[in-house]
Amino acid sequence: MNYDNFMRRAISLADAYKYTAKPNPVVGAILLKNKIIISEGAHQKYGAAHAEINAINKAKKLIGKKFESFEELTLICTLEPCNHFGKTGPCSDAIINSGIKKVVIGSKDPNPKVSGAGIQNLIKHGVDVEVGICDELVKKQNKFFFFKHEFNRPYVTVKIASSKDEKSHNKDGSSTWITCKKSRDDVQQVRINHDAILTGGNTLINDNPRMNARVNFIANQPKKILLTNKKNIDFTKKFFKNAEVDILQETNIKKVIDRYKNSEINSILVEAGPKLVNSFLSDGLVDELIIYESPDLLGSNGVNWFEEDNAVENFGFKLESSYKIESDLKKIYKNVKR
Numbered sequence: 001m002n003y004d005n006f007m008r009r010a011i012s013l014a015d016a017y018k019y020t021a022k023p024n025p026v027v028g029a030i031l032l033k034n035k036i037i038i039s040e041g042a043h044q045k046y047g048a049a050h051a052e053i054n055a056i057n058k059a060k061k062l063i064g065k066k067f068e069s070f071e072e073l074t075l076i077c078t079l080e081p082c083n084h085f086g087k088t089g090p091c092s093d094a095i096i097n098s099g100i101k102k103v104v105i106g107s108k109d110p111n112p113k114v115s116g117a118g119i120q121n122l123i124k125h126g127v128d129v130e131v132g133i134c135d136e137l138v139k140k141q142n143k144f145f146f147f148k149h150e151f152n153r154p155y156v157t158v159k160i161a162s163s164k165d166e167k168s169h170n171k172d173g174s175s176t177w178i179t180c181k182k183s184r185d186d187v188q189q190v191r192i193n194h195d196a197i198l199t200g201g202n203t204l205i206n207d208n209p210r211m212n213a214r215v216n217f218i219a220n221q222p223k224k225i226l227l228t229n230k231k232n233i234d235f236t237k238k239f240f241k242n243a244e245v246d247i248l249q250e251t252n253i254k255k256v257i258d259r260y261k262n263s264e265i266n267s268i269l270v271e272a273g274p275k276l277v278n279s280f281l282s283d284g285l286v287d288e289l290i291i292y293e294s295p296d297l298l299g300s301n302g303v304n305w306f307e308e309d310n311a312v313e314n315f316g317f318k319l320e321s322s323y324k325i326e327s328d329l330k331k332i333y334k335n336v337k338r
């Protein structure tokens with residue numbers, strides 16, 4: 001039987017929860033009897049029940065009505081059922097205990113706590129398992145999660161706002177918004193797509209940023225990371241308000257990123273000044289660079305984002321897409337060195 005359409009449906013069930021499940025991957029599950037959907041589930045919320053469990057629990061209420069025994073059912077799930085005790089119990093055991101005899105999986109879970117062990121447990125208990133249905137779609141849907149486990153570090157995005165002449169701000173400290181309100185609203189969406197936001201000590205002092213994601217839907221806020229070599233930190237800054245903040249006093253950027261390789265953070269957005277941004281870029285640790293470019297010139301009163309001409313290309317970036325946001329231009333670059 002071809003399960004592609006059911007898998008696509010499970011992927012779209014999962015998609016609805018991408019802002020509440022994060023930093024967990026999104027997962028969807030469907031129970032089928034022949035070609036009829038008996039129940040559906042998704043991993044709706046970080047720390048809450050996994051997709052398979054939700055689908056199984058819904059189906060339990062339909063025994064004797066829509067089906068007689070779980071042995072008749074096939075489970076479609078976008079990600080390999082887990083096999084570990086995390087915030088919830090192993091889904092593979094719950095599937096085995098329910099009596100389900102066939103499981104169709106989108107993608108193997110790259111999390112080393114699972115990584116094939118869920119599939120092995122199912123097979124060992126006589127469950128028929130198919131893996132790799134719409135695999136690429138599942139990977140795309142959980143891009144940062146798969147990246148983190150493939151490269152053993154979070155995906156790193158740098159976002160900057162720049163004048164047309166590649167300046168960051170005015171030397172005399174006179175503060176002006178470089179980009180338009182629509183661009184700044186767009187940044188909120190970029191922020192909420194990431195699991196953590198990192199800034200530096202100078203930005204904290206100069207800009208007093210909130211660095212949260214102001215979006216009008218329910219979403220898990222990114223964690224905040226402050227990278228600073230300053231001894232006295234002003235905890236009255238807006239950055240610390242109602243936030244869980246990691247304060248790192250580390251100059252080696254690779255070590256900063258490495259610190260998160262075993263955490264649940266799959267992606268980090270860097271929003272900082274030229275010094276820190278250039279350190280990230282020159283260490284080759286940036287996967288994506290987003291530039292919001294205004295049509296204005298700051299001229300000789302402006303501080304350069306980069307030290308040399310063609311810096312972005314020389315750091316290994318290629319423009320992937322660009323579009324206008326009112327009079328600004330949003331440019332998205334990808335690192336082509338990896």
Ligand code: AOF
Pocket residue numbers: 024025026027028042043047048049050051052079080081082085086087088089091109111114
């Ligand atoms: C599944 N079904 O719906 C999801 C899975 O901290 P926990 O216990 O919630 O476990 C999170 C990990 O479990 C996550 O990193 C990923 O490996 C897997 N997610 N597995 O069987 C689900 N969301």
Ligand code: ZN
Pocket residue numbers: 050081082083089090091092
């Ligand atoms: Zn699970």
